Amino acid sequence: MRWGVVTFPGSNDDHDALYALDHVLGQDAVSLWHKERDLKGVDCVLLPGGFSYGDYLRCGAMARFSPIMESVVELARRGGFVWGVCNGFQVLCEAGLLPGALIRNRSLQFICTPVQLRVEETETPFTNQYTRGEIISIPIKHGEGCYIADPVTLEQLEENRQVVLRYVDSSGRATPEANPNGALNNIAGIVNAQRNVFGLMPHPEHAVEKLVGGEGGLRLFQSLITAHADGTHRPAAAVAPGH
Amino acid sequence: MRIGTEPVSKAEALDHGLSAEEFARICETLGRAPNLVELGVLSVMWSEHCSYKSSRRHLKQLPTSGPRVLQGPGENAGVIDIGDGLAVAFKMESHNHPSFVEPYQGAATGVGGILRDVFTMGARPIANLNSLRFGSFDHPRTRYLVNGVVAGIGGYGNCIGVPTVGGEVYFDAGYNENILVNAFTLGIVRNDRIFRAKATGVGNPVIYVGSKTGRDGIHGASLLASAEFSGEAEEKRPTVQVGDPFTEKLLLEACLELMELDAIVAIQDMGAAGLTSSSVEMAGRGGLGILLDLDQIPVREMSMTPYDMLLSESQERMLIVARAGAEEIVQGVFRKWDLDAAVVGSVTEDGLFRATFHKQEVVCLPVGLLTDDAPAYDRPANPPDDFDTLQVLRLDRIPPPGDYSQTLLRLLDSPNIASKAWVYRQYDSLVRSNTIVGPGSDAAVLRVKGTHKGIALSVDCNSRYCLLDPYVGAMIAVVEGARNVVCSGGVPLGVTDCLNFGNPEKPAVMWQFTEAIRGIRDACVALNTPVVSGNVSFYNETDGRAIPPTPSIAMVGLLDQLEHHTTQWFKAEGDQIVLLGRTREELGGTEYLAIEHGQVQGAPPWIDLRVEKQVQQVCLQAIREGLVRSAHDVSEGGLAVCLAECCITGPDPHLGAAIELEGAIRPDALLFGESQSRIVLSVRKRQLGRLREIASAEDVTLTVLGEVRGRRLVISPLIDVDCEELARVYYNALPRRMAADAQPSS
Amino acid sequence: MRARVFITPKKGVLDPQGKAVERSLHALGFAEAHDVHLGKYIELSIEGGDRAQAERRTDEMCRRLLANGVIEDYRFELQD
Amino acid sequence: MRARVFITPKKGVLDPQGKAVERSLHALGFAEAHDVHLGKYIELSIEGGDRAQAERRTDEMCRRLLANGVIEDYRFELQD
């Protein structure tokens, strides 16, 4: 399948996502420049970590107005895959493709550390290679990763099984101590109701090689590759939108 | 607006920090008194910070060349070849005073500055380190400063996307009023694409790129770092520099992109003394002149004077000498990244630094006067009066601990020994996905993509040793850095230093400085690690009290095969624990003496460079042969702390050890003494024989201490503690102190 | 015209910064401080147009960019 | 008593945040926005004491904790 990784001027983990896709997973991956609208026919757009436009006002606040995001929103509306990691997750919330928002960590500090995650839902194109309840380790590195949403939204997310990943301790319990940033319900990652848009704070692209951070994130990518191959979630038309 | 073209008086010159003799020399050379703008230029270029006037002649003693050295000191960063057509560019720099005044911004802009030094060379930064010194936790401002500095380093490095992979932090009352913030960056560059800051080609355009110029830090780094602090310095405080990492990220990407095109002749960042030093130094290296048209400088504020523009230390700016006709190429790239690029001058053949403003010439100075002919002093140097008494340690008056387990726990609770995770968790250590070993082991290890190689990095300095004996202390800083690199599987390649001292006009400080240089020289010669770049920070004094001498050393090493990378923690039950090197009865300058007996006293541990080299050789050889499961050097806290760290710094669950210790020396020296040239290895039982062979071939003492076993650290008969207890103390020491009630900023 | 924009966390939304500031104030002996909330304050000049237009435009800036309606409220004042 | 504190970057000190917001506003077509500065807005309640005392204490809070005097200015208003 063909992947596109967006580069905003302040993106940092775009190289890492491309490296993971291209070098480690052998995927066809291209870079997408924020000032352009052409998605180059990709099946999945990945919005990487970093500080899109400096993020001095609010994380991801500006990115949603970029030309490339117009096309990304359209791709998502047509059922194409859109995946936001860290800053990418923040952008997706700002753009309204995912509900809720990400605010300052409870500690008010940036945190870079591996965390344990429980895979809550496997019936998504992003997690079909895991078993429900499985615990994986992936690093986080963010200052504003505390997921919040209003009570109604939160309940809906839980009810529809849209909470995909939760911070847990090594025995799998979603305790306050295991929650690195204060996220409500220990939420680390969610999908939208249609399950084609995925946002998470941990960085799976930094967990795809034994040598560098382990392989805890590898199957997130493989899940999507599988889903794409099965055609279960194929977007309506994986071509650049007209403009 | 006062443009400042009238000749200045001697009083004004003294006000600018020049001495009467220096001013007389200037007038004599020029045949006239300089005007105010020129005085500003002269005062910054002749400041200690820019001219190295107290240190220049001493720095010449350092070994700076070697077969791999592509660029030694004198450029923005040093460069060492690592094979495969690649090289590493690296440097360390201080941002001490600014960080004391405004910890967040001071530290942040320190990181920004050192990053520019490295990407100026054409290198893509891949790693940052930081070396920090704070006052004691009893001091009312310490926690505020720690919080701000750490957040500032993280804030800048995380945003620009360069991982911070290691560093060091010490707390000592000697830094209560003068903290140290030293930042290091390493970048990767193709060895045939190194950019330098040497202006050539008369008529070539001089192009200003990056942020606009404001009144930030006028006389900031240069003057602040060239004079002592006192209460009233706060009043004269220039506008504090504020960092803008996002703009720097744009600048970084734009510069690296431009470097792929054939447009740049020379490039230098605008750091201390901004536009002045970057133009003068580029002209100086090329033996040419530069003419600037100050009306073209992009400014942020109205009514900036020529003086302001030339001396501003606004961040995130670079100066480029481009190939004539390449202006459009430069501007095109910068436009893509939404940055300003303005042609502000040209290279001239007259050897003069000239600047015009509103069509009027406001500066006309010989470049030579500002560079090579700047003053250089041979300042008097004498040991401090208390040197001899400091060295005395009466061991017979040091009672042994009552409970060795408790002593070990107290050492693990010392902020100087405890885990620094509270600090480095705030740094993105992963971005760019090269981090094989991040912070928390002896040295960080990064892979070099596209090769089988790795880079190992460590920064070290025990300033307590340096206070007691700057010669020995400096040697130890070098060899400890090398030892850390070796424990991680790397061959030490070269060094950058950041020499932090008090007021060089005091003979005692000057003596500490010269002794430290001698120590660095001897150690670097012995280890074959040239010093390729560095920085001197003098005047770290407040109200006449100098900091402990602190020559921080960053060591860069190379792993030919990445799979040789090694970490410090035990790996498996049953592995044999081995000590390389000998333990002497040395307690001088130890953390044990300070924590348990409240003394900073005695001679620091002795160092025999030949033995050190042999020990490192054995460790490397064993790692290369695949014998070593873990390697950890013995440093602060001695063997007991080293073993505890081997138990608890790895992933859960922590592995214990069963150790039998015997020796003919005092048990506290055996356990907590800090004898040098020691490394603790763990190896599989069946590999022990081969390890013995290697050690005996190098004539290195090898002692089998015991084996990895259980969940307790047992050093019979004196110590027996559960690993979870060790870990609890070790990991909580900093968070506990930092979580205490908030401290005011003033 | 000069606009002053106040952005505050919506009622009920977590405000870790406000909490931290309150804790610090107490630690420093300001026991009388309560119910601390931390928001953003933005000052800007608006060129041209009349007051009504400035009002409309500032509101639009807030809605589109300056505040995130999911978690923040905004208010603004205009001055000549 | 309710206090509203405004903290702004000192004049002459670089304000990358304000600069970034201004750039963003222009990119969104708000060409009329200029001279944008981004600061903090803090609301708190002060219990007990009279107005004069509240004023003195709030000022003290600003100096000691809320504003960073090296790079920021502050102003505040009190309301009953």
Ligand SMILES: Nc1ncnc2c1ncn2[C@@H]1O[C@H](COP(=O)(O)OP(=O)(O)O)[C@@H](O)[C@H]1O
């Ligand atoms: N300021 C810092 N920034 C990043 N990492 C740090 C910092 N201080 C210490 N560390 C990391 O913590 C670990 C222990 O540091 P230190 O005690 O100085 O090690 P050593 O004694 O082996 O030199 C090292 O991996 C080091 O890189």
Ligand SMILES: [Mg+2]
């Ligand atoms: Mg070490």
